[in-house]
Structure formats: structure tokens, C-alpha cells
Amino acid sequence: MEPFRLVAPSVYAAREPKLSVNVGLVVGQERALLVDTGSGPATAEALWAELREITELPVVVVNTHAHFDHIYGNARLAALGVEEFWAHPRLPHAAEASHASQRKAAQAVDPSMAEGLPYAELHLPNRLLSPVEGADGAVTPVEIDLGGLTAALFHLGRGHSDSDLLVGAGGVLFAGDLVEQGGDPHFEDSFPDEWVRVLGKITALEELYSVVVPGHGAPVDMSHVKLQRATMRQALKITRSAMNEATTDLTKAVPILPYGPAQSRALLRRLRELSSQGRQPGR
Ligand SMILES: [Zn+2]
Structure with a gap:
């Protein structure tokens, strides 16, 4: 774990170098807020040591x-005394449903996540934002008072x-x-x-946020x-026209997509999956 670096007054980010994952830290007068917890117990312990330097x-x-790479440090941090873990109300289901495959991926980054080792478990958030009734997936935003500084937690749609x-x-x-730097989404x-719509909503917040981690x-x-956002729109346009041409071999679109082969294929696979579930491939 790299040390926390100041990105704005009282706001820090630290990078886990293997995956270049960012962990955020906001320090108020009474409490501090940590954004994400890394790929496993060892990562969490290292980031806790860096946090305690601040x-x-x-x-x-x-x-x-x-x-x-964003949640598997939770169990170790809970053992170190963290009591509140906040998340979107859909997170527990998503985390539980994918735990077996995610554990394997985590172990490749943080071997302390191997089954049976201490704190190598899924520790689910215990503070979930409240769903807005009748609005699919929407939640009421939450403001966490850290003392002299407030952190806003919100969801802008699926992405x-x-x-x-x-x-x-x-x-x-x-x-x-939702935002990636130095690699494909x-x-x-x-x-x-x-996701394209969510990115549009994020850019509409430009006056509030000058730095995006x-x-x-x-x-x-x-x-x-x-x-x-523009790149993703373009990628969807290319994919959609390939899908509309009803070619059986969609991978022909891979070389003209604005992403590397792995994420181009992932995008094609995902759009096919969603369209076979009865959702439109894109608008
Ligand atoms: Zn992710």
C-alpha cells in the first residue's frame, strides 16, 4: 500500500500498486471516512497503518x-474497530452471489484472502442507503457528518x-x-x-467537484x-450497428472498438447478455 496523498484539504487518496486501486480518506474533526478497503486482510492492514499515520x-x-478489490478488506478493518460500513442496498446480494469467483481473483492480488485464513471472509456492510419506493435501484442520499466536514453518499443509476x-x-x-484512469472501463x-447516462450526471456536478478520484x-x-463518456457512447454505437447487422461473429467489431481486446470482448459479451435478457442493447 502506498502512503495517503493529499488531493484537497482534509481529503486523501492512496493506491494499492498491484491493481492501482484507489482508497480514499476524508478526515473531519471527529471522524474519518475511508472509501473502499482493498483486496483482502493484508491489504487492509497495510492501508490501516497508512491511515493511522494521518x-x-x-x-x-x-x-x-x-x-x-473494494470490499475484501472489510473483515480485517472490522476487527481493527471499524463499526460502520456503508453501501448501496444492492451490494450485499451482489457480493454474496459472486463471492466464490471473487475470492479466487482476490487471492491472486492478496494471498491472505485464501479460504480459512484469519479475516479472509466477506464482511457485509451494515449501513445501507434507503431505497426510494417505486424507483428501481434509486436510493436516498446520505450525508455523513465527520465534524466540520460532510461527506455525501449517493447513487446516480446503474453503470x-x-x-x-x-x-x-x-x-x-x-x-x-464508474471512472477509470490508465486503463479501460x-x-x-x-x-x-x-453507464453513459451516469457519466453525464457526474459531469453535471463539475461545479461541486473539481477533482475526481x-x-x-x-x-x-x-x-x-x-x-x-464520449468514448463509451462511441463504443456502444459501433457495437449496436454490429449487432443490428445480425452478424453471428460479433468479435469482428473488436478491432474497431476504442478499447483493448479484453474489455472490447467484455462489452460485447455484456451487451449480448443484456439483450438476451430482454433489455435493449442500446439507445
Ligand atoms: Zn469494479
């Missing part, structure tokens, strides 16, 4: 989504996953994997058309988010 205050955790949560504090937006569990890579500004 603050001795009690810590509250937010998980941006259910992927292993990278069905349970993406954003955290805004002190002019900084922690976007989870990951489409495996995504809702690509909705992506799930992976270096902090960016809103021009990066705009570019990511």
Missing part, C-alpha cells in the same frame, strides 16, 4: 461497489455495476470504478447504456470523465 480518529467505511455508490467531500468526488457486471489510476478532472 489520523487517530474513529473511522467509518464506505464501499463503492461489490467487487473484491459499472448495479450498486455503484459515489462519495463527495471537500470538492473531491470518489467515483469508484470494466464491463463484466455493467449496464453500458445506463477514479477506482483505479491517478486523480482526474471532469474533462477526463467527459472523454470517458
Whole structure:
């Protein structure tokens, strides 16, 4: 774990170098808020040591989504005294449903996540945002008072996953994997058309947030988010026309997509999956 670096007054980010995952830290006068917990107990322990270099205050955790590199440090942190873990109400189901395969992926990054080892378990968030009745997946935003500084937790729709949560504090937006820097967006569990809309909503928050900390890579500004949105729109357009041509071999679209082969294939696979579930491939 790299040390926490200041990205704005009282707001920090630290990087886990193997996956370049960002962990966020917002320090108020009474509490600190940690955004995401890494791929396993050893990562969590290392990030806790870095956190304690910055603050001795009690810590509250937010998980941006259910992927292993953002939640599998929870159990170790709970043992270190963290009591509140916040998340979107869909996160527990998503995390439980994918635990077996996610554990394998986690172990490759953090071997302390091997089954049977201490704290190598799924520790689910215990503070879930409240669903808005009748609105699919929408939740009521929450403001966490850290003492002299407030962190806003909110959901802008499905995108990278069905349970993406954003955290805004002190002019900084922690976007989870909705925004990526230095690598392609990951489409495996995504809702690509909705993701484009969510990115549009993020850019509309430009006046509030001048710095965006992506799930992976270096902090960016809103021009990066705009570019990511334009690229994704273009990718969907290309894929949609390939799908409309009803070619059986969609992989022919891979070389003309604006992503590397792995994520181009993941995008095609995901759009096919969603369209076979009766959803439109794109609008
Ligand atoms: Zn992710």
C-alpha cells in the first residue's frame, strides 16, 4: 500500500500498486471516512497503518461497489474497530452471489484472502442507503457528518455495476470504478447504456467537484470523465450497428472498438447478455 496523498484539504487518496486501486480518506474533526478497503486482510492492514499515520480518529467505511478489490478488506478493518460500513442496498446480494469467483481473483492480488485464513471472509456492510419506493435501484442520499466536514453518499443509476455508490467531500468526488484512469472501463457486471447516462450526471456536478478520484489510476478532472463518456457512447454505437447487422461473429467489431481486446470482448459479451435478457442493447 502506498502512503495517503493529499488531493484537497482534509481529503486523501492512496493506491494499492498491484491493481492501482484507489482508497480514499476524508478526515473531519471527529471522524474519518475511508472509501473502499482493498483486496483482502493484508491489504487492509497495510492501508490501516497508512491511515493511522494521518489520523487517530474513529473511522467509518464506505464501499463503492461489490467487487473484491473494494470490499475484501472489510473483515480485517472490522476487527481493527471499524463499526460502520456503508453501501448501496444492492451490494450485499451482489457480493454474496459472486463471492466464490471473487475470492479466487482476490487471492491472486492478496494471498491472505485464501479460504480459512484469519479475516479472509466477506464482511457485509451494515449501513445501507434507503431505497426510494417505486424507483428501481434509486436510493436516498446520505450525508455523513465527520465534524466540520460532510461527506455525501449517493447513487446516480446503474453503470459499472448495479450498486455503484459515489462519495463527495471537500470538492473531491470518489467515483469508484464508474471512472477509470490508465486503463479501460470494466464491463463484466455493467449496464453500458445506463453507464453513459451516469457519466453525464457526474459531469453535471463539475461545479461541486473539481477533482475526481477514479477506482483505479491517478486523480482526474471532469474533462477526463467527459472523454470517458464520449468514448463509451462511441463504443456502444459501433457495437449496436454490429449487432443490428445480425452478424453471428460479433468479435469482428473488436478491432474497431476504442478499447483493448479484453474489455472490447467484455462489452460485447455484456451487451449480448443484456439483450438476451430482454433489455435493449442500446439507445
Ligand atoms: Zn469494479
